[in-house]
Amino acid sequence: MRIAIGGLHIESSEFSEYRSSFDDFRVLEDEGIVERYGIYAPEAGDAIDIVPLIHARALPGGPVTCEFFAAWSERFFGLLEQAIAEGGVDGVLLYVHGAASVVGMDDVEGAIAARVRELVGAEVPIACAMDLHGNVSDELFDAVDYLTCYRTAPHVDEAETEMRAFRAMVRLIEERPHLHRAKVDIPILLPGEKTSTEVEPGASLYGMLERVIAEHGLWDASIWMGYPWADQARCHGAIVTEGTSIAEVRAAADEIAETYWAVRHEFAFVGPTDHEAPAIAAALVSERQPFFLSDMGDNPGAGGFDDTTGFLRELHEAYRAAGSEKRLTYASLYVPKPAVRADDGGTLELPYEALPMLRGRELTFLLPHGFAFTATLERMFVDAMGGEGAVLANGNVKVLITQARTQFGTRRQFEAAGITLEDEDIVVVKMGYLEPELSAAAADWMMVLTPGAVDQDLVRLPFHHLSHPLAPFDGFDFDFAPEVRVR
Ligand SMILES: [Zn+2]
Known part of the structure; x- marks a missing residue:
């Protein structure tokens, strides 16, 4: 079982003059990737051969320079193409934040996932693990088979999330299920200091996931809060569910969306x-x-x-x-x-x-x-x-x-x-x-x-490209009927 692993992990404020580039990223390749992610392999991990691509991670910063992204892309896709040519890959696992901006690009993670899909074809599964402060565009959702994110903020379940994606990847390869997934966009954009899962309403909202997964017999269900400091149409909340029953993934996504929307007035700063x-x-x-x-x-x-x-x-x-x-x-x-x-x-x-x-x-x-x-x-x-x-x-x-x-x-x-x-x-x-x-x-x-x-007072920032209506920019009381996108 050959699993290719790599990614790009940064959240970029488009309102910052800073440009994130070579000096800002810590890069893992080869054995570094095998050591970092190999620990998530199940017990019978002998059958798993990790094909290291490149993983680059930086502190949150400004938009990534074209030069760095071009160098990263050349290496990442070059290694993937080489692996496909030399023995094929059975799956591709992406570890990303979900809120990267590259100068001149609007949906970095969507573009990466779409290019991976182009290279591996329709049959090879792609899984992706993210930060709940990332964004889920339709392009990203459509390109991958399985998408998950953290369930805690402050983030204390990073390793758990990475492992969940790894295990899902192994299951996708072994069981070849017909996995369905549903996505609902939630028209609300919240600053990070209002999205703690240690206090309400975040605690109960994220707390409902385990129950929903069990009740609907899902593989997974995730809630994204989105990243508010990029001026992009994909910046808003999102819900994704995965399972083998199309009716259940749809019903579960709908249920979480209704709950999310119902508590939208309650998100508040976590301190004075x-x-x-x-x-x-x-x-x-x-x-x-x-x-x-x-x-x-x-x-x-x-x-x-x-x-x-x-x-x-x-x-x-x-x-x-x-x-x-x-x-x-x-x-x-x-x-x-x-x-x-x-x-x-x-x-x-x-x-x-x-x-x-x-x-x-x-x-x-x-x-x-x-x-x-x-x-x-x-x-x-x-x-x-x-x-x-x-x-x-x-x-x-x-x-x-x-x-x-x-x-x-x-x-x-x-x-x-x-x-x-x-x-x-x-x-x-x-x-x-x-x-x-x-x-x-x-x-x-x-x-x-x-x-x-x-x-943190988002309405003061000069946004032009967000999708509307969107709370808080259009108030909190416009009509919202969840639209479920199913694949
Ligand atoms: Zn985060």
């Missing part, structure tokens, strides 16, 4: 959320410390560029106006080329290696988007994702800058920068809901509706 001014005011007067503020619009974990300074500027102004002496840390800003104002008023760029010699001198650091921050360089540090970093301090206000995009989600990262969370009064991070260690450390917190490439 407000706009900039009230959030800043709350943090400045709070006696609970550390008070965490989450600068959500620039969250690199969802595709933010990690360089907006609007919120920092507003926070710093309010801090000074209040005469505050609170200890405040802003983590962090992506500053690939640090610059300071030169004595003659011009700009002096300094590589990270040269920064230590500035230690102790008060300088005006020229941060992104015209934010001039007068500070002394307090400390250099190294971050696993962010590379070289520096702590810039103005009194009790510290701003962390890093050479590459990163997100300060763990205590260890702060400690590397010389910051003990409990010693701070206010800590600003760029994420949505707080990562577990930060959440445990927070005496109080608020998610802030800041603008940016992953603005």
Whole structure:
């Protein structure tokens, strides 16, 4: 049994100026793929021969460059064609996120799946495992035999989902069933911070899947929330069911769709959320410390560029106006080329290696988007994702800058920068809901509706290509009758 495995895993904000390319992707080939995915083979795995294609995965970012996608495609489809020529393949397994954008392309995963179908023909099964924040276009749905996604957000069932797809692939090859599948598009688009499955209505909605699968005798049933930061017609919720009875897959998809639509008003931010001014005011007067503020619009974990300074500027102004002496840390800003104002008023760029010699001198650091921050360089540090970093301090206000995009989600990262969370009064991070260690450390917190490439207030973003009607853009109360697409 020869199963070809590969994929492309990224979520790309089309509202980001960042371009994801060669440096952003971690690439697996050959043995790397066999080791990574071979663990999902059933016990009698000896009969399974994994044919490694290429798998590339990146942090959420901006659209993928044409150059990277062309190189990836050449390798991926080249290896697939070679495998077909040299011994054939019995199945193709795709591991993708589902929200990739490539400059100039609208439906990356659909195009990949369609090309695979062209190459392998109608008889060879294709299975695909995704993130529930991916999108399911008709093209993708039509091209694959089996499609599944995570059932938890935050995602704690990634391995389970990957295994489910692997096992389904093996069954498809062994049993040669006539597998039917149904898809319903749900006209709602939600930001990630409203789609937690740990709280209602997500908990019950995703919680119904096991029951529906059992009651309708399905192979699988999945719910996608979709990715809201791409301006594409495929961005919205979706449901897919698979089973051997066409009536059952249709009925199950319909049932889940009705439930999804019925709870559409109930999706809410998973924690205290407000706009900039009230959030800043709350943090400045709070006696609970550390008070965490989450600068959500620039969250690199969802595709933010990690360089907006609007919120920092507003926070710093309010801090000074209040005469505050609170200890405040802003983590962090992506500053690939640090610059300071030169004595003659011009700009002096300094590589990270040269920064230590500035230690102790008060300088005006020229941060992104015209934010001039007068500070002394307090400390250099190294971050696993962010590379070289520096702590810039103005009194009790510290701003962390890093050479590459990163997100300060763990205590260890702060400690590397010389910051003990409990010693701070206010800590600003760029994420949505707080990562577990930060959440445990927070005496109080608020998610802030800041603008940016992953603005959580979707109606503020300049969309042009979404399919309508779509909540929240057209309100939540238009008529919706589920249309079931069956294959
Ligand atoms: Zn996700």
